[in-house]
Amino acid sequence: MAIKSTADKIATIQKGYALEGPSIELGAAIIDGELHKVAPVRLPLSMMNRHGLVAGATGTGKTVTLHMMAEQLSTAGVPVFLADIKGDLSGLATAATGTEKLVARTESIGQPWSGRTFPVEFLALGGDGNGIPVRATVTSFGPLLLSRVMELNGTQESSLQLVFHFADKNNLELIDLKDLRAVIQFLTSDEGKEELKELGGPSKSTAGVILRELITLEAQGMEKFFGEPEFDTAELLRTAPDGRGVVSCLELPTLQTKPMLFSTFLMWLLADLFEELPEAGDLDKPKLVFFLDEAHLLFDDASKAFLDAITTAVRLIRSKGVGIFFVTQTPKDVPAEVLGQLANRVQHALRAYTPEDAKALKATVSTFPMSDYDLEETLTSAGIGEAVITVMNEKGAPTPVALTRLRAPESVMGPSSDALISGTVASSALLRKYGTAVDNVSAYEKITGNAGAGGRVAGAAGASREKLADAPAGAGSRATAGTPGEPDIDAEARRIEEEILGRPSSRPAPAPGRAPAPERQARREAPQETSQGTSQGADGMTGELAGALGGGLKSMARSLGTQLGRELLRGVFGTATKRRRR
Template identity: 60%
Template sequence: MAESMPQAAREIASGYDLAGAALDLGALLWDGRCLPEAPIRIPLSMLNRHGLVAGATGTGKTKTLQLIAEQLSAQGVPVFLADVKGDVSGISAPGRPGERVEERAGQVGQEWEARGFPVEFYGLGGIGPGIPVRATVTDFGPVLLAKVLQLNPTQEQSLGLIFHYADSKGLELVDLKDLRAVVAFLTSDEGRAELKGIGGLSTATAGVILRSVTAFEQQGAGSFFGEPEFDTAELLRIAPDGRGLVSVLELAAVGDKPQLFSTFLMWLLADLFHDLPEAGDLERPKLVFFLDEAHLLFTGASKAFLESITQTVRLIRSKGVGVFFVTQTPKDVPADVLAQLGNRVQHALRAFTPEDAKALRATVRTFPNSAYDLEEVLTGLGTGEAVITVLSESGAPTPVAATRLRAPQSLMGPVEAAALDAAVRSSPLYERYARAVDRESAFEKLSAAKAEPPPRAPDEQGSPEGQTSREGPEGQGSRESAGDRDGSLVRQVVGSGVFRSLARSVGTQIGREITRSLFGTARRRR
């Protein structure tokens, strides 16, 4: 460490003088100068202590994610990135040398070399580019689904009862039509009787849930639910050359459904939590998960949902997974969650309005004591600069350091569509997940029961066959809504007695195999 540095700068730099494996973030900024002899680093062993990357739009958050992801991959750590704007795919291709890159590398003491990294591209439900990522409704669970459907706490509790019933009766909710069929059944006289032992479900509440599910499906969200369900263990893979695989979830095509994709990201994390064994503190994490647009998770969230996020973040660290929330200001993240984020990268904030100024002061209060005037520094940072504090190798917070960040080695922008499509189709996972499968589940079981003739009383005359059909000539359906059709189907079925026989035959097999996590997510034993 250079003796010519001011004493305050030397004290800050000493907090980042690490002995073990670490990621190089950039160089210290002090008194208007960049000091390449004072590198700012984060210990690899502390990446499972979670973090926050925040800053106003256009300040360089995406490039920071790219920089961190590259170095994690190079050190053999898998990474998950959500590509909301469609510009992270460039991490798979070598960057382009140029004057600006060379200038930045020289300023921070970086030996820059163009490199691409091993990437797997995914897409929600097959919409847009990427290997389709799907979840069954059963495994997505009631808490997360209630968040997507924007249900209130009472409706969320009722949805939980519906899932409990379906689990216990062996009625697998693979897709949304399965859920609609079960809700319609539970609003019938026989269905209400079935629920007496576990709590009531009002017709009005069930109707709200049914309409919400139907509207959600009509908006095109149905394709996200189904099979084959994505196995989140795929995110933990290592490339043949020993580098960690970077999993990029392409979300640009579903950018108009922010509640859906943000909640789907939480499902991925919750599913990992459910499946991974305890690992304790490791020399390097098993996975680092970047949760972009994090504020969407917390907006309008129920108390149960917030408690589940808090507990998942607190406990998943011991399973070797680090989580970074990416948003505009720390105040977007609830205090209980923010308190668990030991690593902070805060890009510039703007103070154009009184509300901006209030957010700036709130952000400053979330940092430990600083040698800087943080209000001044945070409004004066340039693109690719940030205020950083992380956990040292001993677990203590490092001094707050204004930092000029390194330049990513991969392409800072999207790859061409043809290259992305070729990468997806050449993946060994493509054949496993590309084609949707619609197997027998709740809806089909109810339909099969409908096909059986109902039991007849000894004095019953004539055949009931065809008497309750709602179809017109040549099999054409009526113009009733999807929810009405499902309700009609269920009303025909539940009175026959065949449904009761069917329910007894499937019994509680799924109920014996399903366990639900903090979020109500489920993973059937394989």
């Protein structure tokens, strides 16, 4: 192959990154050891929902790259979600001050630079930090993600799914961890052993293991992350009054002490977006760009079911207008099924100090298209703030590989002051909505008979299924299956399953003389929207079937009631749909 001249290489980069529509300016190409600002490197906005990877060794500039990309996305009117692990990304709310070194760098790559602030919303899981509290209900979180947090094995995970099935069917709302603990304690008690047996799967010893793991979570202080008011992921899609996208910055200062919880909580946010957003098709710009930092935590020791769910979510959420960028040290941290869907690549320097590092380097090089660079040498010699880039162009083809000196952020590359963060949080409209935790009547109160000040629950410890089913769902009245004019929920569920799957239903028939389980009453005032499901639930429906029939099932579920809808339509991560709170 003929050796290209420097001029030819510059022309290749210029042609490859000559985009017609709006784009993110990433920097200028370095060719044959020289920086050429006449060869800018860009990422088209319309292709940012094709997902991406930002990788590189510690200290090579990945966080600054996220910072710079978030600024430009916000300016383009695209909301951004960032997990702030080190606290540095809060600097987006503070304008940077130009220094002689900074000005020299920006001029060298042709970047017009001025210090600016950006609209930032500070979030914190469960209020554990300086930010708007982000909580999820246990039922919304679902058994698959909760199993991941509790590090359960496959058998225990399946058993937990059946516990959720029991709670769904018996009108027991799982809002916080004490609700789930109460249900499991009931099932493992003498009064509940028949119910446990009827579930047809979990042994008492397995249920006991789950209960112990649950108590461990509570002892570690993780109960604050589960409860109400539940965070509405639609809040992540907001724009500021001036049209710029809001940057939602989730503080994760104690990631190292609870890595599994935090990484799984991020996936819950994505799963909830996946379930709630409508199909959008190809857009001029994404509705949201979601950066998943420390992505390796998602995949370490993950079960096959969890990996399959992530792969499905990444593949399908693109059509909802959401782009995901995984941030980690090497592409090796991301499973091949997910990596194959990441079209936009920003690869910072790698180190090759050990044989394992050398293998990771070769694997990384193999994932790039053919190029004019010696990538093994380039990736080990790239400086801080430089990266090897290839993205998807507007026609859906990969751009030429380009070693790029990246643009500098216009806001502070470091934390904002505590006073500024506290003031931003205090003035946020979201604080009034999510700032104070509430403890509504749910499974714990129904099983223990402890109604609290409201006095809305009548029950007793050790209640049987009939007593659990008869407990009121909330302040309003409740429709009961078997009542004249109301559907028999279990009978309809069995009929639908047999009709769709063409085989006998896996749902047990009601015991003689026992009334079918009641329909679950809506706990919030807004009407519930059920979403298309793609995972295998307790009723045996496969993901492919649920996805193909999603539209019809949604309408059917609404007509049959929320309990049946949740039973049939748990989402891709086994998460339950919830009512929108607009």
